[in-house]
Amino acid sequence: MTIKEIQEEIVDEFSMFEDWMQRYEYMIELGKALPLIDGQYKTDDNIIKGCQSKVWVHAELKEDKLVFTADSDAIITKGIIAILIRAFSNQRPQDIMDADTEFIDAIGLKEHLSPTRANGLVSMIKQLKLYAVAYQTQLN
Amino acid sequence: MFNIAKIRADFPILKRKVNGRPLVYFDNAATSQTPIQVIDAIVDYYSNYNANIHRGVHALSQEATDKYEAARQKIQRHYNIGKIQEVIFTSGTTHSINLVANGFSSLLEKGDEILVSAMEHHSNIVPWQMLCERTGATLKVIPMNLDGELLMQDYYDLLNDRTKLVFCNHVSNALGTINPIAEIIEAAHGVGAAVLVDGAQAAPHIKADMQQLDVDFYTVSAHKVCGPTGVGMLYGKEAWLRKLPPYQGGGEMIAEVTFEKTTYADLPHKFEAGTPNICGGIAFGAALDYMNALGFNAITKYEKELLEYATEKLLAIGGLKIYGTAEHKTSVISFNIKDIHPYDIGTILDKLGIAVRTGHHCAQPIMDFYKIPGTVRASFSFYNTKEEIDALVEGVERAKNMLQ
Numbered sequence: 119m120t121i122k123e124i125q126e127e128i129v130d131e132f133s134m135f136e137d138w139m140q141r142y143e144y145m146i147e148l149g150k151a152l153p154l155i156d157g158q159y160k161t162d163d164n165i166i167k168g169c170q171s172k173v174w175v176h177a178e179l180k181e182d183k184l185v186f187t188a189d190s191d192a193i194i195t196k197g198i199i200a201i202l203i204r205a206f207s208n209q210r211p212q213d214i215m216d217a218d219t220e221f222i223d224a225i226g227l228k229e230h231l232s233p234t235r236a237n238g239l240v241s242m243i244k245q246l247k248l249y250a251v252a253y254q255t256q257l258n
Numbered sequence: 259m260f261n262i263a264k265i266r267a268d269f270p271i272l273k274r275k276v277n278g279r280p281l282v283y284f285d286n287a288a289t290s291q292t293p294i295q296v297i298d299a300i301v302d303y304y305s306n307y308n309a310n311i312h313r314g315v316h317a318l319s320q321e322a323t324d325k326y327e328a329a330r331q332k333i334q335r336h337y338n339i340g341k342i343q344e345v346i347f348t349s350g351t352t353h354s355i356n357l358v359a360n361g362f363s364s365l366l367e368k369g370d371e372i373l374v375s376a377m378e379h380h381s382n383i384v385p386w387q388m389l390c391e392r393t394g395a396t397l398k399v400i401p402m403n404l405d406g407e408l409l410m411q412d413y414y415d416l417l418n419d420r421t422k423l424v425f426c427n428h429v430s431n432a433l434g435t436i437n438p439i440a441e442i443i444e445a446a447h448g449v450g451a452a453v454l455v456d457g458a459q460a461a462p463h464i465k466a467d468m469q470q471l472d473v474d475f476y477t478v479s480a481h482k483v484c485g486p487t488g489v490g491m492l493y494g495k496e497a498w499l500r501k502l503p504p505y506q507g508g509g510e511m512i513a514e515v516t517f518e519k520t521t522y523a524d525l526p527h528k529f530e531a532g533t534p535n536i537c538g539g540i541a542f543g544a545a546l547d548y549m550n551a552l553g554f555n556a557i558t559k560y561e562k563e564l565l566e567y568a569t570e571k572l573l574a575i576g577g578l579k580i581y582g583t584a585e586h587k588t589s590v591i592s593f594n595i596k597d598i599h600p601y602d603i604g605t606i607l608d609k610l611g612i613a614v615r616t617g618h619h620c621a622q623p624i625m626d627f628y629k630i631p632g633t634v635r636a637s638f639s640f641y642n643t644k645e646e647i648d649a650l651v652e653g654v655e656r657a658k659n660m661l662q
Contacts, residue, residue: 138277138609143660170617171601172631191631192599193661194606 121213124205125221132225141226145197152200155189166245171195173242177249184211184253186246198227198239206246211257214250219243260560265552265641268293272641279611282646287431287590287637288615289481290462292545296484299544303537311536312527326536329543330526333491336546337476338467341496343525347539350490351458352381354477355425357492357529358454359385361502362423368394370422373413373451375437376402376627377430380620382456386425395422402627406433406582414445421451428460428476432619432635433582434590436464443473452498458482458490462639463561463588465554468493480538485545489538492529499525506531557640561589564638564647571651575658581624581633589638592619595654598661600634606657607634612650 119127135141155164159176166173171192178185186207190196205221206214222228222239266272269291274281283291303325309318311326330345339345348354366372372386376399390397400413408426417424424446429436439455446453454475457466461483468476475498479490494502504511504522508531513521522528549557568591572578577596594600604616617632618625625632636650 139660142606142609146660170632171599192601194602195599 121205121209121217125217128201128205129221129224138226142194142197145201146193147197148200149190149193149196149198152189152196152203153187155187159187160189166241173199175199175242175245175249177246177253179211179253179256180208182210182257183208184214184250186249199242201225202242202246206250211250211254215247215254260552260556260640262560262641262643266643268295268548269641270294270297276611276613277609282610282612282642282649284636284638284642284646284650285613285615286462286639286642287434287459287482287635289487290484290639291641292486293484293548295548296486296541296544299541300486300537303540308537310533322536325540325543326534329539332543332546336465336550337478337493338469339493340469344468344493344496344499346492346494346499346526346529347534348477348490348492348529349488349535350479350481351456351477354475354490354492355382355454355456356385357505358475358494358502359389360505362389363392364503365501366393366395366422369420370395371416371418371420372397373400373416373421373424373446374398375400375408375426377406377408377433377435377437377621377624378425378427379431379456379458380622382425382427383623386423399623400426402435404628405584406430406435406587406624407584408435408437408442410438410441413442417445417449417451419449421446421449424451424453425456426453427456427458428464428466429457429588430582430621430624431459431590432592432621432624432633433584434459434587434592434637435582435584436460436586436588439473440471443471447472459588459590462549463554463558474498480542480545483542483545484548485542486538489535489542491542496525499529504528504531508532552640560640561638564642564644565589565591567644568636568638568647568650571647572654575651575654577658577662578654581628581630590635591637592633592635594630594633595658596662598658600632602661603634603654603657606660607650607653610649610653610656612653614650 155174155176160174164174164176171190173190175188186203188199271291307318307321309322311323333345334342372395374386386397398416401409426437426442428439443453452474455473457476457478461478474495476493481487511523511528511531513523578593581592600616604614607614615635619635
């Protein structure tokens with residue numbers, strides 16, 4: 119599936135929820151289900167700055183696709199990462215670079231997109247895109 | 259009797275909704291809300307007599323100067339300060355502390371010692387670390403116990419004839435502990451050390467008496483005490499303020515300027531370079547008027563009730579642990595539930611319209627001491643109610659059920 123298709127699927131899933139409680143409960147579930155990052159990658163170098171909770175992201179190129187693994191010590195943050203990883207992991211770096219992030223708004227998480235918000239969703243997206251740029255350069 | 263309905267009516271912001279629910283504001287230790295009396299003072303200033311002060315010949319300038327200086331007198335009376343020139347307007351506590359730290363650069367030498375308490379806000383740690391880097395002085399820490407109380411015997415043991423300065427907050431922002439500053443000051447003076455007390459967190463709860471405490475420096479931010487942000491005060495004993503060099507150069511702080519030499523203005527203007535926050539200073543005075551009309555005894559009594567009520571209700575939640583259980587504390591509760599991240603609890607509470615603070619509260623050493631990433635901090639003010647505490651407890655229960 120393309121990033122866009124996956125994002126539409128996520129928006130579809132979230133549209134079933136009636137209120138914020140259900141959305142957050144779902145995110146918490148996603149957070150709990152997120153496959154953990156390999157311990158060796160949980161290093162200070164892999165911590166994303168700008169989050170009140172700790173967030174680690176590791177990127178690895180498998181053939182021509184970029185695979186992300188991540189973890190956080192806060193469960194809601196982990197849920198947000200799970201959504202991002204579902205949308206962006208296992209995709210070509212160029213596609214990750216080109217992808218937009220409007221679906222975050224569509225699933226009712228717009229409040230997390232403010233650059234001043236302490237959870238650093240914006241920093242996370244930026245970090246995923248930076249990895250994409252770095253690996254795209256490597257592929258070229 | 260404390261008329262809570264009437265008091266709440268003074269605060270326009272308390273009527274608003276957040277995420278579709280009535281706002282429950284429990285982040286008072288970060289900043290307090292503003293009563294209409296203070297908002298009116300701000301509007302009045304900009305509507306009727308906005309002008310630069312201390313140098314105009316015209317009527318508006320004179321009016322603004324009179325009101326600004328009247329605010330200085332209100333601060334003097336409130337804190338029972340001996341001389342008016344000992345009241346320095348600053349942009350707030352952080353500015354006040356930096357002013358003193360900078361001034362001591364020229365008074366300290368290698369081998370001198372500075373003591374700070376283990377429960378300081380970063381703004382009362384970093385300026386002293388910078389001062390130590392500049393002067394070669396050594397920073398030592400007064401330890402605390404698990405309740406969040408300073409170990410006074412350790413403090414007495416740390417004092418010696420090399421101790422030049424002692425810094426301590428009156429009340430800890432993260433834990434709510436009220437520190438025994440009278441004893442701290444007396445012991446420091448015994449070895450000839452000066453004491454700076456950060457009064458930011460004490461301001462809304464305790465009316466500190468500068469002459470009785472015999473403290474050397476005391477700092478306050480207006481926004482903690484129902485005033486506006488960006489203004490505060492530094493109290494300093496006159497002898498110390500004369501010894502310290504000016505902090506910033508500019509207008510207001512000079513007596514005469516030639517290209518060869520500038521002579522500085524007398525106190526307090528020596529430390530008030532540039533056009534000050536005139537409106538802020540006046541509104542700070544209005545805020546103290548408001549608080550004093552309510553009365554600090556009545557405020558403290560009511561807040562104690564809120565604290566006891568909230569402590570009991572929150573502790574009934576399984577797995578909830580309170581950090582900061584000092585015998586003497588203000589209406590602040592820092593807590594965690596098992597290993598649930600404070601950020602998660604804060605996020606759910608926000609969705610319920612309840613404002614708390616989460617994180618390390620700019621006091622990372624305290625979090626390291628307890629080996630936790632941070633806490634959820636609910637801080638109560640005199641305009642809060644038991645019904646709001648019930649909403650908090652219900653919200654925390656709900657967050658716990660969702661998150662564990």
